[in-house]
Amino acid sequence: MPSLKFLFKPQNELEKRGRKTAPLYGEPEKTCPNCHRTLTISTLEKTTGVCSCGYHFRMGARERLDFIADKDSFYELFADIASSDPLSFPGYQEKLRKAENASGSKESVVTGTCTIGGEKCALFIMDPLFMMGSMGAATGEKITRLFEYATGNDLPVVGFTVSGGARMQEGMLSLMQMAATSAAVRRHGSKGLFYLTVLTDPTTGGVTASFAMEGDIIMAEPGATVGFAGARVVEQTTRQPLPKGFQTAESMLEHGFIDTIVPRKDEKEAIRLLLALHRRDHGKGL
Amino acid sequence: MGRAYDIVRIARSGSRPTGADYIRGIFSPFIELHGDRRFADDPAIFAGIGILGGQAVTVIAIDKGHDTEERTRRHFGAPEPEGYRKALRLMKQAEKFHRPIVTFIDTSGAYCGVDAEERGQGEAIAESIMEMIDLDTPTIAILIGEGGSGGALALGAADRVWMMENAVYSVISPEGCASILWKDAAKAADAADGLRLTADDALSFGIAEEVISEDGLGGKAFYARLGEKIERELRELAEQKDLRQARYERFRSFGRKYTERR
């Protein structure tokens, strides 16, 4: 059952020049970009996409959902919201169709409610299989609605981010989603509700510069790229070699922008604990 | 075709008035205030308090500078995280003293540097947007040249958004868009058309409320006219109830309007 769609992270070889692009998904075997070991899909399924060397492969939103939400607890919301190609951008419709097929979703984020280790929450998971999690108007709309739903229903929000940034095919309408989502996050927070973000590889651009960095607590997966500007753009602007580990979760933690880095195998338990600690009863009985 | 790219070129032109020119042209007296109280003072952000029509206003501009020396010092109008933190500090100060806020936006984008990234460029922009959109004081944002992505929006989450007729607002530069999509930066003109980034486009989407004529751009009469317009709008906004709710709805509406259910 090779259904899991683990993606390659483009090899983090920027320091050595020449980032290689790798095929996204579909083959029965993967080579770990870190230790170069060959892994079968069935091995990766057992380890939720983590190589024995510790390298975390990217994960589709649906697969991540199976792994993070308690069995049968997920109730999907706003699944029918989709892009209307508002700019009639050349070639965009076809890209959307491909992304829908690859991800099984109509947009780059899956939203709903679930329990995680028994703790109820609103959940969003962005999808690298849908145009690398880029933020279109529908992405922002779904996330905004989820925050509004959580605010109305007194629920904490857990959000997994992965994004190449704003969706250029939706121009300034994509940009406005940074404001819409931020406003909704603020309202949710004003009600004393908890928001946890989990930054996964890569979290960049307009998503970093909005709801990804607005969590009460910001968690990240090991080795995830986290930044605003693309590394190549930074390199071209400064015309200097990038420091080792630039824009990794580890470096962002060192610089004070991430609370904690949690390996995928411990992620669910860490989320459960944080949700419990932020219950209205302050985690009584834990 | 290609018309949008002509406007991009005009928006970027070094002969246009900079953010600081607008402030000096419209607000008098004006006192510049510096620093983010955290780490540094970013010269790309020119800000302070000025008087317009007998009313104190907090004014914040992204300034590209005029000559080479000044442009270099101001990072060509690409703010560092400290610039956004300075702007936010002054916006919160304005809210405290019930002063309205006017921002002048002109940037190709937030500064792309190793230091900027390590000091949390993304976090700085995110916080600025989240705080600005919830301010309990009237706000007007005016795009005077380039409105480059999140680095522009960080000062743009206002009650009213106006654009000069040759200003642009975009999620990516046309060159960047063309090289990513078509591996060909020479197709920037096509990308500029596709991105719908002009003031008229913004007006049609409802992202901007007004397009401002550039007649006499940078002259005394021009600033007087724009100053009067700002003054009038601030007065109207001051009387409006529930500004924050209206602002929330304003930015909330695009996702509703420009998506479909299927």
Ligand SMILES: [Zn+2]
């Ligand atoms: Zn490995």
